[in-house]
Amino acid sequence: MNAIIGPGDSCKTTILEALDLVIGSRRGSFTDADFHQLNTGDPIVIDVTIGDLPKEVLNLEAYIRFLRGYLWGLVFDEPRDGTEPVITVRLKVGEDCEPTWCLFSERVDPADLPRDIRGDHRALISAQRIGANVGQHLAWGPRSVLTRLSEKRDGLAAVLAKANRAARQDFRIEDAEDLRPAVNSARTVAKDMAVAGALDAEAALDARAVNVSNGAIALHDGRGVPLRALGIGSSRLLAAGLQAAAAAAIPILLLDEAEHGLEPHRIARMLQHLGSKAECAAQQIFLTTHSPVVLRELSAEQLWVVRRSADDVVKLHDISGIEGAKGLLRSHPEAFLSPTVLICEGATEIGLCRGIDIYETGQGKEGMALYGVSLADGTGTNQWKTACDFQRVGFRVGLFRDSDAAVPALEGEFLQKGGTVFAWREDQSFEDELFACLPLSLIPKAIQIADRLRSIETVNESLGSAGVRKEDRDRIRTKPTDADRRTLAKASGGKRGWFKRIDIAEDLARSVLNVDVMTDKCSLTDVIDAI
Amino acid sequence: MVTTDDLLTAERGIVVAPAGCGKTRLLVDTVLASSGERTLVLTHTRAGVAVIRSRLADHSVKSTQCRVATLDNWCGWLASRFPGLSGYVPTGTTRDYQTAQFGAKKVLSSSAIQAAVRATYDRVLVDEYQDCSGLQHEIALALAEVVPTIAFGDPLQRVFDFDRAMPDWANIVEAYRTSWTLDFPWRWENAGELDFGKWILRQRVALEAGRQIDFRSGPPNVRWIQLPTDTRQHRQINLEAVPHPSTKTSVFVLTHKAKTPERREFARQGIRLAVVENADLPDLMTRAAQLQEVRGRSRIELLLDLAHEVMTGIDVAGTLARIDALEKGTARNPAHAEERALIGLAMGADPAELAAILQTLAKARYVFRPDLLESFCDAARLANGERTLKEAAAYVRDRRASLGRKVAPRAVGSTLLLKGLEADHTVVIDADSMKATDLYVAISRGARSLTVVSASPLLPVVR
Numbered sequence: 001m002n003a004i005i006g007p008g009d010s011c012k013t014t015i016l017e018a019l020d021l022v023i024g025s026r027r028g029s030f031t032d033a034d035f036h037q038l039n040t041g042d043p044i045v046i047d048v049t050i051g052d053l054p055k056e057v058l059n060l061e062a063y064i065r066f067l068r069g070y071l072w073g074l075v076f077d078e079p080r081d082g083t084e085p086v087i088t089v090r091l092k093v094g095e096d097c098e099p100t101w102c103l104f105s106e107r108v109d110p111a112d113l114p115r116d117i118r119g120d121h122r123a124l125i126s127a128q129r130i131g132a133n134v135g136q137h138l139a140w141g142p143r144s145v146l147t148r149l150s151e152k153r154d155g156l157a158a159v160l161a162k163a164n165r166a167a168r169q170d171f172r173i174e175d176a177e178d179l180r181p182a183v184n185s186a187r188t189v190a191k192d193m194a195v196a197g198a199l200d201a202e203a204a205l206d207a208r209a210v211n212v213s214n215g216a217i218a219l220h221d222g223r224g225v226p227l228r229a230l231g232i233g234s235s236r237l238l239a240a241g242l243q244a245a246a247a248a249a250i251p252i253l254l255l256d257e258a259e260h261g262l263e264p265h266r267i268a269r270m271l272q273h274l275g276s277k278a279e280c281a282a283q284q285i286f287l288t289t290h291s292p293v294v295l296r297e298l299s300a301e302q303l304w305v306v307r308r309s310a311d312d313v314v315k316l317h318d319i320s321g322i323e324g325a326k327g328l329l330r331s332h333p334e335a336f337l338s339p340t341v342l343i344c345e346g347a348t349e350i351g352l353c354r355g356i357d358i359y360e361t362g363q364g365k366e367g368m369a370l371y372g373v374s375l376a377d378g379t380g381t382n383q384w385k386t387a388c389d390f391q392r393v394g395f396r397v398g399l400f401r402d403s404d405a406a407v408p409a410l411e412g413e414f415l416q417k418g419g420t421v422f423a424w425r426e427d428q429s430f431e432d433e434l435f436a437c438l439p440l441s442l443i444p445k446a447i448q449i450a451d452r453l454r455s456i457e458t459v460n461e462s463l464g465s466a467g468v469r470k471e472d473r474d475r476i477r478t479k480p481t482d483a484d485r486r487t488l489a490k491a492s493g494g495k496r497g498w499f500k501r502i503d504i505a506e507d508l509a510r511s512v513l514n515v516d517v518m519t520d521k522c523s524l525t526d527v528i529d530a531i
Numbered sequence: 532m533v534t535t536d537d538l539l540t541a542e543r544g545i546v547v548a549p550a551g552c553g554k555t556r557l558l559v560d561t562v563l564a565s566s567g568e569r570t571l572v573l574t575h576t577r578a579g580v581a582v583i584r585s586r587l588a589d590h591s592v593k594s595t596q597c598r599v600a601t602l603d604n605w606c607g608w609l610a611s612r613f614p615g616l617s618g619y620v621p622t623g624t625t626r627d628y629q630t631a632q633f634g635a636k637k638v639l640s641s642s643a644i645q646a647a648v649r650a651t652y653d654r655v656l657v658d659e660y661q662d663c664s665g666l667q668h669e670i671a672l673a674l675a676e677v678v679p680t681i682a683f684g685d686p687l688q689r690v691f692d693f694d695r696a697m698p699d700w701a702n703i704v705e706a707y708r709t710s711w712t713l714d715f716p717w718r719w720e721n722a723g724e725l726d727f728g729k730w731i732l733r734q735r736v737a738l739e740a741g742r743q744i745d746f747r748s749g750p751p752n753v754r755w756i757q758l759p760t761d762t763r764q765h766r767q768i769n770l771e772a773v774p775h776p777s778t779k780t781s782v783f784v785l786t787h788k789a790k791t792p793e794r795r796e797f798a799r800q801g802i803r804l805a806v807v808e809n810a811d812l813p814d815l816m817t818r819a820a821q822l823q824e825v826r827g828r829s830r831i832e833l834l835l836d837l838a839h840e841v842m843t844g845i846d847v848a849g850t851l852a853r854i855d856a857l858e859k860g861t862a863r864n865p866a867h868a869e870e871r872a873l874i875g876l877a878m879g880a881d882p883a884e885l886a887a888i889l890q891t892l893a894k895a896r897y898v899f900r901p902d903l904l905e906s907f908c909d910a911a912r913l914a915n916g917e918r919t920l921k922e923a924a925a926y927v928r929d930r931r932a933s934l935g936r937k938v939a940p941r942a943v944g945s946t947l948l949l950k951g952l953e954a955d956h957t958v959v960i961d962a963d964s965m966k967a968t969d970l971y972v973a974i975s976r977g978a979r980s981l982t983v984v985s986a987s988p989l990l991p992v993v994r
Contacts, residue, residue, distance in 0.1 A: 058650035
């Protein structure tokens with residue numbers, strides 16, 4: 001299962017479209033507008049290389065000149081040792097806008113192309129798409145899944161012809177008196193124009209109107225309502241399920257907007273039915289999605305990020321290599337769906353960002369979402385690796401770190417590739433910075449938040465270990481002085497610090513560190529403003 | 532008794548098949564019995580391919596169900612499709628079999644190709660395995676690693692036109708793990724001569740064990756004629772050993788493979804024996820090359836020389852002298868039709884004239900090399916402005932090879948040329964010079980009788 005994700009206009013759907021054109025419906029009429037930069041002199045070429053080949057296609061006698069080898073993302077024109085034998089199907093559209101399909105290998109003289117794969121073998125490596133219109137999948141048609149699931153395809157036409165004949169016999173003009181005047185007019189005209197064959201014209205059912213390729217046979221519910229009238233979600237669910245049932249006949253499934261029309265629980269159900277958790281799925285699936293719910297259901301190996309570079313090169317990036325991807329998929333799936341990720345060292349940084357964001361949007365200002373920014377937990381020590389990995393697969397990445405730990409060598413690489421680091425002053429932890437910058441009038445408010453969300457006892461305990469005597473506790477809580485700043489920084493910091501929880505840091509940022517409360521500029525607000 | 536079921540269920544195996552014991556039938560039956568499966572049949576000669584193909588066609592086996600090819604041809608096909616892996620690029624007409632085979636072996640070492648081979652063929656049958664070179668044996672084994680593979684062969688029928696190192700038969704049998712031996716002499720049973728057939732099978736066992744055959748003590752079908760020490764009588768004795776042409780039965784006369792000129796002279800003696808030509812018709816190619824460009828009197832001379840080579844009653848020197856005399860006007864008798872035609876040849880250049888005149892000459896004479904004559908005439912007729920005589924000859928040669936050989940009912944040839952073929956009566960002359968393998972091939976051709984002409988009654992001669 002392959003989920004293709006990425007920001008809008010990054011070509012997600014185009015990729016499904018391309019697969020559909022080459023190994024799916026193979027329909028498509030092309031115009032000049034389909035060419036890159038409208039340059040019709042530069043032909044459209046789409047190559048789809050397929051592995052895990054069925055016996056019929058792996059056959060040397062039939063396809064020896066087209067067998068190629070695949071290994072680690074590379075295609076070798078000759079299937080050398082250790083490679084997987086694969087075959088490449090090519091769609092080419094030239095200046096005449098006429099599409100041609102053929103097998104491709106560098107060994108074959110272009111003049112000998114196109115040589116297409118045999119029709120009956122094509123089905124063995126073909127794809128079906130569940131797009132916007134699912135109605136066709138709920139009826140028997142030339143390419144519909146129901147037809148593939150039917151045992152005898154020829155039988156369909158026979159049944160239909162019989163029904164059609166019966167309907168024509170049952171249809172009597174006497175029952176349709178409304179048609180009589182029109183028939184009579186036709187007869188009169190025939191007489192006037194001396195068209196002998198039309199003198200006895202009669203209204204009857206047209207035999208051509210009913211045929212299999214028009215989807216004349218479709219699924220209906222118990223009351224006779226066609227199932228295509230189901231809600232979008234239900235009909236898509238049904239269509240997807242049918243595809244899975246026909247996995248043996250349809251090896252590849254293309255699914256646009258997997259979440260379309262489905263509630264979270266139905267998304268999970270559909271993905272699992274299609275094999276999201278299967279060791280060895282019966283069908284290969286390519287889907288696009290914008291939903292964190294879909295992402296939560298998938299593993300990192302199943303996700304591909306589309307990125308379009310400045311020179312219009314579109315690439316799919318495997319995200320399973322991102323440090324911590326597995327955890328992030330559960331905790332912050334949104335990160336993978338945004339163009340920009342802000343990696344936060346830990347709970348404090350996440351909470352601070354969220355708090356600021358909630359405050360700002362509450363004030364009617366532009367929030368992070370508007371800028372396509374998502375937060376991700378860098379889980380402390382691994383954050384640099386995570387940041388660089390996100391960068392490698394094409395994200396715009398910021399890193400919000402604490403300044404109490406040594407900065408690793410990776411920072412140079414990260415900055416050089418355009419990353420931004422948000423940090424407190426050198427060697428200052430958040431708590432150092434907080435209690436150094438907070439106006440004395442606001443310090444009690446900060447301690448209150450800790451008292452409320454941690455508990456007074458916990459706060460007292462840490463004040464005690466920072467050397468605050470029992471009798472001084474109330475004074476610090478109500479009238480702190482500049483002399484208390486270092487003590488408070490010490491008491492609130494450390495491994496089990498007061499603000500090292502998302503909700504607490506969030507509360508602190510929302511109610512204290514916002515721009516309307518912290519009106520004076522300082523090193524603390526500098527960082528927050530920068531973010 | 533080995534059955535097709537044995538072969539269809541074996542992962543690999545070898546069928547040791549003495550002559551006339553139904554090897555080809557077993558091979559064809561195996562293909563027929565493997566319904567729904569795809570078989571690759573590999574052999575060594577195009578004639579062998581033609582025989583198997585025609586047998587399969589008799590049973591309407593489709594080409595998609597069974598591919599029959601020579602090992603060289605199949606290797607060339609495989610290697611040329613993957614030039615990068617094989618390092619083999621076919622260059623025009625000269626096919627470098629050795630490079631193709633090395634290339635095929637390299638290609639077969641790729642795991643991806645192995646998967647494709649497995650998907651393509653359900654079984655490989657390799658015929659005439661005794662003729663496999665070391666490299667061909669390795670290629671067959673590479674296939675056996677991937678697909679069930681059955682070899683068919685007989686070490687006692689290993690005869691070649693040149694010496695080459697061959698893989699040891701014992702090693703071959705070991706490599707194929709299971710071996711079966713055909714032991715019922717169908718060829719003789721079908722001729723109603725079962726005892727004769729059993730005797731030949733016993734002699735094979737003796738030869739295999741390095742013992743000699745005593746031709747004095749065979750069944751009534753076996754006649755031994757002793758050659759006296761006086762070599763001047765040999766030709767007459769040899770000629771008299773051949774059954775009279777009036778009988779409607781087929782006869783093979785076999786000699787040592789090296790004695791090509793002797794066989795031609797023997798056939799010229801007018802006892803209705805046709806010379807069996809080499810499959811690649813080297814004489815056709817030489818003659819076509821000679822006659823392609825030549826004009827004038829030399830054209831007449833070379834044509835007469837060719838005629839003399841294929842038929843009786845051509846006096847090259849005498850005819851040339853007559854033509855010279857006729858041209859100078861010194862001849863006493865006027866030119867007759869044949870001579871006029873020959874004189875006309877000096878003026879022309881059309882290859883078709885050569886065919887016409889050869890056929891005129893053949894009418895009144897006995898042709899003892901009909902294959903050479905026919906193929907030359909075919910080539911001469913096919914040659915035209917676009918195709919030289921040499922090219923036409925190559926085309927005729929290849930076409931004949933792919934159609935398979937048809938040997939005349941009364942033929943003289945070497946063990947090499949006649950192996951695998953069958954006649955009613957066999958005459959082995961020059962048997963003293965034969966090795967065990969040649970001797971076995973020679974004595975196992977005839978279904979009804981065997982005549983051996985030799986100095987020693989015990990053969991092969993111990994050297």
